[in-house]
Amino acid sequence: xxxxxxxxxxxxxxxxxxxxxxxxxxxxxxxxxxxxxxxxxxxxxxxxxxxxxxxxxxxxxxxxxxxxxxxxxxxxxxxxxxxxxxxxxxxxxxxxxxxxxxxxxxxxxxxxxxxxxxxxxxxxxxxxxxxxxxxxxxxxxxxxxxxxxxxxxxxxxxxxxxxxxxxxxxxxxxxxxxxxxxxxxxxxxxxxxxxxxxxxxxxxxxxxxxxxxxxxxxxxxxxxxxxxxxxxxxxxxxxxxxxxxxxxxxxxxxxxxxxxxxxxxxxxxxxxxxxxxxxxxxxxxxxxxxxxxxxxxxxxxxxxxxxxxxxxxxxxxxxxxxxxxxxxxxxxxxxxxxxxxxxxxx
Numbered sequence: 001x002x003x004x005x006x007x008x009x010x011x012x013x014x015x016x017x018x019x020x021x022x023x024x025x026x027x028x029x030x031x032x033x034x035x036x037x038x039x040x041x042x043x044x045x046x047x048x049x050x051x052x053x054x055x056x057x058x059x060x061x062x063x064x065x066x067x068x069x070x071x072x073x074x075x076x077x078x079x080x081x082x083x084x085x086x087x088x089x090x091x092x093x094x095x096x097x098x099x100x101x102x103x104x105x106x107x108x109x110x111x112x113x114x115x116x117x118x119x120x121x122x123x124x125x126x127x128x129x130x131x132x133x134x135x136x137x138x139x140x141x142x143x144x145x146x147x148x149x150x151x152x153x154x155x156x157x158x159x160x161x162x163x164x165x166x167x168x169x170x171x172x173x174x175x176x177x178x179x180x181x182x183x184x185x186x187x188x189x190x191x192x193x194x195x196x197x198x199x200x201x202x203x204x205x206x207x208x209x210x211x212x213x214x215x216x217x218x219x220x221x222x223x224x225x226x227x228x229x230x231x232x233x234x235x236x237x238x239x240x241x242x243x244x245x246x247x248x249x250x251x252x253x254x255x256x257x258x259x260x261x262x263x264x265x266x267x268x269x270x271x272x273x274x275x276x277x278x279x280x281x282x283x284x285x286x287x288x289x290x291x292x293x294x295x296x297x298x299x300x301x302x303x304x305x306x307x308x309x310x311x312x313x314x315x316x317x318x319x320x321x322x323x324x325x326x327x328x329x330x331x332x333x334x335x336x337x338x339x340x341x342x343x344x345x346x
Contacts, residue, residue, distance in 0.1 A: 001075060003033055004099050005045065006108040008115050017097060018042070019104075024075060030107065031059055031070035034119075047119040054231055057167030061119050062108040065096065067169035067229045070107075078105055088223040092178025110172035126168050129184040133192040133210060138201045148200040161194035161239065163232040170226035170236055182215040186226035186236030189216065193239035208246060217243045 001024040007016050020041055022033045031049055038045045049059040052071045059070040064078060066085050077083035081101075090111070099106040113121035139148075150158075170186040171177050177185050184192075189211055196207035211217040220240045227235040 001079070002104045003037065004104045004106050005119070006097070007118050010117050028075045029071055030061070030063055030068070030073045030075065030105070033075060034070060034107070046117045055165060057165035060110055060167040060169050060172070062110055062172065064101065064106050067110055067172040069167060069169070069231045072231060075105065085228050087173055087225045087228060088175065090175040090178055092175060110168055112172055112174070112177045113168065123168060126171055126185065126187070129188040130166065130191060132184065133188050133195070135191050135195065137195070137198070140202055150199065154199050158194060158198060161190050161234055164190060164234050165232060167231065169229045169231065173225035173229045175223055175225070176219055176221050180215065180219060183219045184211070184216055189220070190234055190236035190239045193243055196243070208243060211243060212247065
């Protein structure tokens with residue numbers, strides 16, 4: 001089995017395609033093949049990976065011109081054509097590298113990202129768009145009367161979008177991301193929608209208005225490639241469509257409300273907090289009665305009612321109130337002995 005891998009040298013700016021003959025084994029993934037190449041054939045090959053379990057999203061690459069996670073893409077499925085995806089063409093990618101689909105697997109870096117080296121791309125722009133959505137839970141102002149609960153139906157709807165692993169596959173498959181460098185992209189808008197529908201957040205238009213600009217909700221052209229390539233089944237196109245319907249339907253202009261006014265973020269009315277009841281002060285602990293030093297040194301502990309003395313008391317000879325000192329153990333000074341270490345001559 002041959003992997004045709006795109007190589008990029010940042011020191012010279014040169015691009016080439018190298019062919020690697022990899023010995024196939026059942027269950028082998030694209031990531032397994034790349035690791036084999038790096039460990040056995042060419043240790044200069046650069047790529048990202050971490051968890052190997054489709055959780056971290058760091059190993060996304062272009063496999064036969066389809067964005068995929070390398071760790072969950074089986075070589076057998078790619079070669080046999082049982083795991084194919086028909087994406088809408090992206091004219092912004094430019095000239096395509098030819099390859100023989102019967103004998104080769106083409107591995108390239110994600111498009112619409114700046115390539116750093118080989119298969120490693122720069123995610124700064126991707127995460128900058130994600131950060132612009134303020135992906136942090138906005139709790140209501142003030143103290144709620146009870147815990148913020150979620151109904152099962154709301155949990156089910158939210159889970160569809162919380163499964164995103166930020167792999168960038170949807171961003172790479174979106175033609176709009178290729179022609180509009182300022183477009184927030186499917187992942188960021190799907191995340192924004194996830195917070196907008198969260199019933200635990202303040203029920204205002206702030207989240208919806210965050211995407212109400214030419215590079216947000218209105219910029220999507222519904223190619224739907226994002227939904228096809230998402231390894232977790234997140235449908236950003238459905239989220240964007242729902243947001244646009246909220247403001248009057250699809251439009252290339254900034255979305256408006258039903259009255260024709262531009263969507264605005266209404267300030268959140270503060271919720272008056274109920275005064276908390278004062279915490280009662282702790283009662284002081286009663287002082288224990290003081291015993292004389294001589295009593296502490298000589299009076300044995302009282303046995304529990306109906307019980308026996310502890311094992312130390314039981315081992316003493318009858319009529320002897322004190323145990324004989326052990327010559328092998330150091331004598332600890334007791335109160336009243338003057339600190340000499342000698343037994344107290346009571």
